[in-house]
Amino acid sequence: MSRSFSVSTIYMAALILLVISLPLSQFTMSIATYIMVALWFAWDWKAAELKENFKESSWSKGFANAVNYLFQKSVSGVKARSIAFYKNKPALVFSLLFFVRIIWLVNTTDFSYALRDLRVTLPLLFFALLFSSVPKVNQRQFHLLLYFYLAALLVASLIGFYILLQNNYTDIREISPFIAPIRMGLNLTFGIFILLYFVLKESLFSFVLRILFGLTALWFLIFLNYMESLTSIIIFVLIGLGILVYQVFHSGTKFIKTLLVLLILLIPSALYFIVKNEVIRDTTPPDILQSTLAQQTTLGHPYTFDKNMGVEDGKYVGLYLCIPELKKAWNERSTFSFSGKDKLNQQLSQTLIRYLTSKNLRKDSAGVAALTRADIRRIEEGVANYNYVVHPGFHSRLLKIITGYDVYKKTGNASGSSVMQRWIYLKASLKIINHYFWTGVGTGDVHEAFAHEFSEMNTGLKKQYMHLAHNQFLESFVAFGIFGFLIFLLALFYPPVALHSFRNHYFAVFYTIMLLSMFSDNTLETPDGAFLFAFFSSLLLFGSEQKPADNQVTV
Numbered sequence: 001m002s003r004s005f006s007v008s009t010i011y012m013a014a015l016i017l018l019v020i021s022l023p024l025s026q027f028t029m030s031i032a033t034y035i036m037v038a039l040w041f042a043w044d045w046k047a048a049e050l051k052e053n054f055k056e057s058s059w060s061k062g063f064a065n066a067v068n069y070l071f072q073k074s075v076s077g078v079k080a081r082s083i084a085f086y087k088n089k090p091a092l093v094f095s096l097l098f099f100v101r102i103i104w105l106v107n108t109t110d111f112s113y114a115l116r117d118l119r120v121t122l123p124l125l126f127f128a129l130l131f132s133s134v135p136k137v138n139q140r141q142f143h144l145l146l147y148f149y150l151a152a153l154l155v156a157s158l159i160g161f162y163i164l165l166q167n168n169y170t171d172i173r174e175i176s177p178f179i180a181p182i183r184m185g186l187n188l189t190f191g192i193f194i195l196l197y198f199v200l201k202e203s204l205f206s207f208v209l210r211i212l213f214g215l216t217a218l219w220f221l222i223f224l225n226y227m228e229s230l231t232s233i234i235i236f237v238l239i240g241l242g243i244l245v246y247q248v249f250h251s252g253t254k255f256i257k258t259l260l261v262l263l264i265l266l267i268p269s270a271l272y273f274i275v276k277n278e279v280i281r282d283t284t285p286p287d288i289l290q291s292t293l294a295q296q297t298t299l300g301h302p303y304t305f306d307k308n309m310g311v312e313d314g315k316y317v318g319l320y321l322c323i324p325e326l327k328k329a330w331n332e333r334s335t336f337s338f339s340g341k342d343k344l345n346q347q348l349s350q351t352l353i354r355y356l357t358s359k360n361l362r363k364d365s366a367g368v369a370a371l372t373r374a375d376i377r378r379i380e381e382g383v384a385n386y387n388y389v390v391h392p393g394f395h396s397r398l399l400k401i402i403t404g405y406d407v408y409k410k411t412g413n414a415s416g417s418s419v420m421q422r423w424i425y426l427k428a429s430l431k432i433i434n435h436y437f438w439t440g441v442g443t444g445d446v447h448e449a450f451a452h453e454f455s456e457m458n459t460g461l462k463k464q465y466m467h468l469a470h471n472q473f474l475e476s477f478v479a480f481g482i483f484g485f486l487i488f489l490l491a492l493f494y495p496p497v498a499l500h501s502f503r504n505h506y507f508a509v510f511y512t513i514m515l516l517s518m519f520s521d522n523t524l525e526t527p528d529g530a531f532l533f534a535f536f537s538s539l540l541l542f543g544s545e546q547k548p549a550d551n552q553v554t555v
Helices: 003-021 026-042 047-053 059-087 089-094 096-103 111-131 139-166 181-200 207-227 230-250 254-283 323-333 348-358 365-369 373-381 394-411 418-435 446-457 472-498 505-517 527-543
Strands: none
Touching: 003 026, 003 139, 003 527, 026 059, 026 111, 026 527, 059 089, 059 111, 089 096, 089 111, 089 472, 089 527, 096 111, 096 472, 111 446, 111 527, 139 181, 139 207, 181 207, 181 230, 181 505, 181 527, 207 230, 230 254, 230 505, 254 394, 323 348, 323 365, 348 365, 348 373, 394 418, 418 446, 418 472, 446 472, 472 505, 505 527
16 A cells, blocks of 8 residues: 555545535534544555564564554654644644633633533644645645535535425524534535636636536525525625725726726615615505404404504504404414413414414414414414515515514514624623623633623523624633733734735635624634634645635635
């Protein structure tokens, strides 16, 4: 067995397994990493030299010599690769993203949480160490990794679409079954920009392949809409506008410059008017004269009309309401009591009334009779709007934001809206930072600090929504204080600046995606987020050869 096969080939196979796993499996992410750890120790082993050590008079002596050979080679190799890592200043600084957590154990009391955090963020150290101390992957190998990564994204999105078509889910997040939806969205966004670069800038591909890549990029964008991945869509738009601005200053003709400027103005303007019109449509019901409405149900019971119950999807929730008839009809169709709670611990009666409104059904026995078995199950699960699961996308996401804001404005409770929850998390973060500005709360005490602050603020948040900052920058400030936060920023920005990495399209796009995501999520505190960031950042910074033609941040 040649060294090339025993190390380089296995190493490349492990890299391929990892890029496939990023959108498909946290388990095989770990398996691929374990393989690379083993290879890092065994990088200098050579089959021919190992065989020579077995050539002894006795099997036991040959075995002992072989073990000694492997040990000596491992020790000398680890020493050489550790020195290479130590001498690579950008890689060493990048690893501070992990080591800052070690330092701030000094004021930690909850070591159980701290150890979990260290385990999750260990890839930040390992991949910087690995890619800065072993031979870089060449351009052909790098493109091979991208092909497998894009194929895995396509498979994950098609599986998600199949789940969507089955129409057997209660939360749109279920169409990302392998990793968290927000991380799936980040993967897809990076995939879109890779594909666009393949289409517009790479000279390797035929016209037919470019068409296929373009269609795949379009599909990824469509799937982002199905996922209601608002963060990723916003990131996509911002980076797209940034690239257009860059092109304005680097385009050679006035016609192209003018066209690009028009696009830069048109895109945000169009988005503004689309969102504005959607909000108006969803919050402004038509003028209705009560005297023109039917006053009785088909069974002869009187309707009540209450416009103060709010608006759902552009319709008054309190129209055509007959509670006695509604209660009786519901209790005949479900084991969940009309007067009780749904599975999300919401008042089931309110969930039912909102759901019927979204289907444009009256709140009486006829309305309940028109519900399918799937509708009944969704209401029991806590789905309050038919469109949330049957017509997912931008409109549904906007409905959720509007409803959540309306509830928060009326009650002060943000449990029903992730957007409003982030507002609560922001206020809690700033309060904690104010208390622990210099020292931070410590690596392991972040969760306890937020729990205490939520209690002090009396937010009314349900326990399952009492998360951390949902902002990597704020969360780092909370944990490490001002000095640790500055170390965090140094570790983020010094390596790419020192290596001029923002000149490379792949790195510039990926790193910008991840940095923007950190404003709305604690990206590095979850296994799939830490792996995604650590792997591609380290690979693009330290582990891959970049040809000169790639050093253009263009699409």
